[in-house]
Amino acid sequence: xxxxxxxxxxxxxxxxxxxxxxxxxxxxxxxxxxxxxxxxxxxxxxxxxxxxxxxxxxxxxxxxxxxxxxxxxxxxxxxxxxxxxxxxxxxxxxxxxxxxxxxxxxxxxxxxxxxxxxxxxxxxxxxxxxxxxxxxxxxxxxxxxxxxxxxxxxxxxxxxxxxxxxxxxxxxxxxxxxxxxxxxxxxxxxxxxxxxxxxxxxx
Amino acid sequence: xxxxxxxxxxxxxxxxxxxxxxxxxxxxxxxxxxxxxxxxxxxxxxxxxxxxxxxxxxxxxxxxxxxxxxxxxxxxxxxxxxxxxxxxxxxxxxxxxxxxxxxxxxxxxxxxxxxxxxxxxxxxxxxxxxxxxxxxxxxxxxxxxxxxxxxxxxxxxxxxxxxxxxxxxxxxxxxxxxxxx
Numbered sequence: 087x088x089x090x091x092x093x094x095x096x097x098x099x100x101x102x103x104x105x106x107x108x109x110x111x112x113x114x115x116x117x118x119x120x121x122x123x124x125x126x127x128x129x130x131x132x133x134x135x136x137x138x139x140x141x142x143x144x145x146x147x148x149x150x151x152x153x154x155x156x157x158x159x160x161x162x163x164x165x166x167x168x169x170x171x172x173x174x175x176x177x178x179x180x181x182x183x184x185x186x187x188x189x190x191x192x193x194x195x196x197x198x199x200x201x202x203x204x205x206x207x208x209x210x211x212x213x214x215x216x217x218x219x220x221x222x223x224x225x226x227x228x229x230x231x232x233x234x235x236x237x238x239x240x241x242x243x244x245x246x247x248x249x250x251x252x253x254x255x256x257x258x259x260x261x262x263x264x265x266x267x268x269x270x271x272x273x274x275x276x277x278x279x280x281x282x283x284x285x286x287x288x289x
Numbered sequence: 290x291x292x293x294x295x296x297x298x299x300x301x302x303x304x305x306x307x308x309x310x311x312x313x314x315x316x317x318x319x320x321x322x323x324x325x326x327x328x329x330x331x332x333x334x335x336x337x338x339x340x341x342x343x344x345x346x347x348x349x350x351x352x353x354x355x356x357x358x359x360x361x362x363x364x365x366x367x368x369x370x371x372x373x374x375x376x377x378x379x380x381x382x383x384x385x386x387x388x389x390x391x392x393x394x395x396x397x398x399x400x401x402x403x404x405x406x407x408x409x410x411x412x413x414x415x416x417x418x419x420x421x422x423x424x425x426x427x428x429x430x431x432x433x434x435x436x437x438x439x440x441x442x443x444x445x446x447x448x449x450x451x452x453x454x455x456x457x458x459x460x461x462x463x464x465x466x467x468x469x470x
Contacts, residue, residue, distance in 0.1 A: 088330055091373040091431060099460050100373065100431040106393050107461070155387055162390065 092121060101128060105163060108170035181207055185266035186253060190246045192272060200246050202253065203238035208260060212237050223248065246271070290347070290361065292395060294463035298344035302469070305338040305350070313338065313350070317358065317365055323378035331357065331371070341469065354469055364421065369458060369465060372423050372432045380416050381432070382442070382454070383409035383425045392424065392434050393461055398454035400445050415442030422454065434459035 091100055096116045097107035101124055104113035118125040186204045193199055205212060212229045216239050220227035226242040241249065250269055257265050305313065314332055318325045332338060332352055341349040349359045356368045367379065384398060385407035392398060403410055407427035416422060418441045424434040436454035438445075445453045458464055 088327055088374045089376065097461075098466065102429050102431065103389070103393070103433060103460060106389055159387060159390065166390075 092124065095120065101125075104128075108163075108166040109174075110163075110167055111171070181262060182264055185268050186257075187268050187270060188246060188250055188253065189270040190244070190272055197242075198244040198246075200241045200243070200249055201232065201238050202241075202249065203232055203236060205239070205253075206237055208257070208262065208265075210256070212239055215239055216241075219245075219249070219252075222252075290457045291462045291464040294343070294467065296467075298347075299341055299469075300344065301342045303340050303342075305340050310338050313365075320365055321367070321378045324375065327375050331374070339469075349464075349467075351469060356464065356467060359464075366421050366435060366457060367423075369432060369435060369460060372435065376423070376432060379423045380411070380420055381423045381425055382411070383407075383427060386427050389426050389429075389433065392426075392456065392459055395456060395459060395462060397439075397452045397456050398424065398434075398436060400449045400451060400453045403445055403453055404449050410442050410446060413443060415446075417441050418444070421457070424454065 093099065094101050094104050094107075094113050094116060096113045097104055097109045099107055101113070101117055101121070104110055104117070107113060114125070114129060117128070184204060184207050186202065189201045189203070191199050191201065205215070216227045216229050219225070219239065219241050223241065223243060223245050225245070228240055229237055230240050232238045246269060250267060253267055257263065257267070310332070314328055318328055324331070336352055339351045341351060343349060345361070347359060347361050349356050350365075351357065355370055357371045358365050358367045360366060372379065382403055384392065384402045385405045387405075388398065388402035388408075402408060409425075409427075416438055418438055420438045422436060422438055423432045424436055425432050434456055435458045436456045439452055439455050440448065
């Protein structure tokens with residue numbers, strides 16, 4: 087009894103409204119890959135200019151708002167689409183140029199915290215991430231503001247490598263493989279000294 | 290209503306008791322009698338409705354993480370997801386193609402958009418002022434918005450000027466994109 091409506095994977099509208107979302111190009115790609123039958127119904131067969139023209143003229147004939155208004159509408163839609171595309175491009179460039187910083191800091195001699203910053207651009211829910219880390223590493227983990235008034239995830243414990251791997255996989259999932267992830271070890275300089283100390287102790 | 294709506298506006302989440310669930314279902318059927326056949330499919334007897342209380346006394350009811358209907362005052366309003374699943378059970382009006390763009394950006398619906406050639410209004414006596422209506426578009430299969438009539442449909446036909454439907458919920462608004470894990 088219930089109808090199962092397909093929603094576009096790109097703009098989340100039912101496919102017939104994709105033309106109004108401003109992401110039409112990507113919507114079309116998605117639809118042709120996932121629901122070819124619907125694609126044919128809505129946009130006509132692929133790679134067929136003649137048919138496309140026909141579809142457009144049909145649309146014009148069907149539409150009741152008059153040719154002039156229809157044309158204006160099409161123009162407006164194109165403009166919206168262009169705007170949206172530009173915006174997406176800018177956002178992507180911004181995402182690619184930014185980087186994630188994972189920092190290890192010493193609390194006391196043997197205890198560390200790991201702070202991750204620069205995640206907010208990637209639409210990652212910080213609170214949720216903190217929660218997953220807390221249960222994954224069985225440690226305390228929270229979201230706090232750092233010196234630059236930006237949010238960062240702070241994890242109690244020396245788990246830098248695991249965190250790095252996790253962040254990499256997370257970014258890959260989002261299709262942002264090229265984002266730089268920088269790791270800073272605040273205790274690096276002291277480490278050789280510490281090793282020396284242990285060596286001396288073993289002597 | 291959902292122009293600005295984020296996860297921060299959620300105040301509390303709670304599971305609805307099965308007895309209250311029953312009365313809710315009954316109320317929904319009372320409001321939209323045609324839903325009776327499918328109500329058990331929509332909300333299975335063993336299903337769990339969750340009540341999400343939000344800012345401005347808005348209450349959302351979800352089943353399996355999907356908002357099915359919500360209420361601000363007494364009346365239950367179906368969400369678009371629910372309307373898409375079972376269209377035809379609600380009072381419906383149709384707007385012309387020129388209006389779609391504006392409706393999708395959240396504008397109220399003006400009278401001419403409902404009276405022009407591509408649009409459709411129910412014949413007299415139509416709907417009263419204050420009715421919650423589902424808004425369809427010409428040549429489209431699925432609904433694109435839900436609104437409340439600011440004047441009766443007969444008045445829309447005769448006055449044909451100014452705002453006619455106050456938009457509550459439309460495709461692509463924060464409620465449409467709202468998801469709770």
